[in-house]
Amino acid sequence: MDNQNQQILLANRPEGLPTKETFEFREIPIEKPKDGQVVVKTLYLSVDPYMRGRMNAGKSYVEPYAINAPISGGIVGEIVESRSEKLKAGDKVQGSLNWQLYNTVDAAAVRKIENTNVPLSAYLSVLGMTGLTAYFGLLDIGQPKEGETVVVSGAAGAVGSTVGQIAKIKGAKVVGIAGSDEKIKYLENELGFDKGINYKTTDHLQKALEEACPNGVDVYFDNVGGSVSDAVLNCLNDFARIPLCGAISSYNADENEDFGPRIQPKLLKTHSMIKGFIVGDYSNDFARGIQDLAEWLSQGKLKYKETIVEGFENVPDAFLGLFEGKNLGKQLVKVSEPSNK
Known part of the structure; x- marks a missing residue:
């Protein structure tokens, strides 16, 4: 290991869709570890839609990124130097770390990956925050029952695709909404969704939903907000449950641009419950959650797909691609190879 390191900073707060100028690459040295610290080499790095919200200055459920400071997110890495009794060189770990080739952090800032028989990238997708988001949001808030109808927006993404499969495990009928024919085929043919709807090519989304859900919607797992959710809310059954996970349709919109129907009457008339959540809850x-997800994975009941871009220099492109719907499943960046492949 030489002393060359690189990081990605937030150069400015974007208005609307971020661009490559939103990010700045900077060369820095690798910080030597102190007692109780480790040096983590980044193997895989996660890019996620929620990061767009952290680029804004406004108050949210998590602190905004600072200008001219490193962006951070989920990382799977390898310990290359340790001054901690808890971790040794060669150990694989996961944590929320800066977008850097190397991070020097307290050992407590990362968790050791015990099961390395599973692909390491899975700890940023189906066995990581996205899998856990799907698991807890659906089962704690949505509480699908056998025979009920579950609708998932953003269904071909990392969270949505896992939500739909868990709902099927629980015996529900599952309808997924996504933005390409390729994604619809993936949902129906590989993941076992009962029906997929391409919102980009459907002339009348609500009519398509009514045909796909003749008995109405009992659970709506909302990843996107906007006009897609407006249509789903018109199909709710009495006592429907809505886990509100995200609203990617509005992340790059001016606050004065994003408006729509008032949802309160719809929720009131159907006695429905909507609850926003974050996985940290x-x-x-x-x-x-990890135990159940891993068991379903080993039993072949849970499948996952990743879109992996290679190269630290391509992190901004991978992030921007999220808002163009380029990814199928979890979007990751492979930064480096482990020392013992």
Whole structure:
């Protein structure tokens, strides 16, 4: 290991869709570890839609990124130097770290990956935050029952695709909404969704939903907001449950541009419940979630797909591609190879 390091900073707060000028690459040295610290080499790096919100200055559920400071997110890495008794060189770890080739952090800032028989990238997708988001949002808030109808928007993404499969495991009928014919085929033919709807080519989304859900919608897992959600809300059954995970349709919109129907009457008339959440709400139960997800994965009940871009220099492109719907499943960047492949 030489002393060459690189990081990606937030250069400015974007208005609307971010561009490559939103990011700045900077050369820095690798910081030597102090007692209790480790040096983590980045193997895989996650880019996620929620990061767009952190680029704004406004108050949110997590601190905004600072200008001229490193962007951070989920990373799977390898310990290359350790001054901690808890971790040794060669250990694989995961954590929320800066977008850097190397991070020097307290050992407590990362978690050791015990099961390395599973592809390491899975700890940023189906066995990571996205899988856990799907697991807790659907099962704690959505609470699907056998025979009910579950609709998922953003269904071909990392969270949505896992939501639909868990709903099928629980015996529900599942309808997924996505933005390309390729994604619809993936949902129906590979993941076992009962029906997929391409919102970009459907002339009348609500009519398509009514045909796909003749008995109405009992659970709506909302990843996108906007006009897609407006249509789904018109199909709710009494006592429907809506886990609100994201609103990617409005992340790059001016606050004065994003408006739509008033949802309160619809929720009131159907006695429905909508609840926003973040996966950190369930941090005390992560072990249980990972155990169930891993078991379903080993049983072949849970499948996942990743879109992997190679090269640290391509991190901004991978992030921007999220808002063009380029990814199928989880969007990752492969930064480097482990030392013991």
